[in-house]
Amino acid sequence: MPDAPRTDDEDAFPEEGEQLQVDASALRGLAHPLRGRLLEELTRNGPATATILGRRLGESSGATSYHLRQLSRFGFIDAAPGRSGGRERWWRIRPGGWxxxxxxxLADPRTRAAAEAVLGRYYHQREEHFRDWRELVGERPDDPDVRRWKxxxxxxxxxARMxxxxxxxFAAALYGFLRDYGRRFEGRTPGDHPDTESVEVQVNIFPVLPPLRERPERDGDS
Structure with a gap:
């Protein structure tokens, strides 16, 4: 797939709804941990300004503003339409995902460190979110939120054998369904839909191969 353009010119970003293909430069831009936290916050709670995000994350608005601009530069976020924050811009996750x-x-020495940082954070968040839900169900089964959602x-x-x-x-069809079905919920925020929560859908598709511990060492393996 072609690399996504990298520019401060918003008109050069992919068309709305088109999936952003992350290249090596954008990958390095995503590796900063605060940028990962900003993306997660915008994903879960909808559009926000640098000041709002700084307050939520315990960071200065100057720091969040800088890192939001970097995320915008690489195409991960853009200006939220229909919102006016005076001197502050409202940011949203760019439709279409990435x-x-x-x-x-990971295989390229030039990008391995950045990929390990980004993917490590991504998989850690996935595991943490599901673990937190299971612990909440186990420890507080009578909590009103748990009872409502369990x-x-x-x-x-x-x-399946494929x-x-x-x-x-199969993956293309599944992700296409998730993307198309999810469009009906786009733009919702905790403020205008207080009866909703951010729902996370996790999907893994992988072959069940013999694990590393059962494989013979190859020449060059340590």
């Missing part, structure tokens, strides 16, 4: 070739970045929340494990080509086709 995608990166993690395996390729029958709606779900997880599953399924297996070729790599079939797995790619």
């Amino acid at each position: 995608n990166m070739k993690g395996h390729e970045f 029958d709606a929340a779900t997880d599953s494990l399924s297996h 070729t790599p080509e079939e797995a790619r086709e």
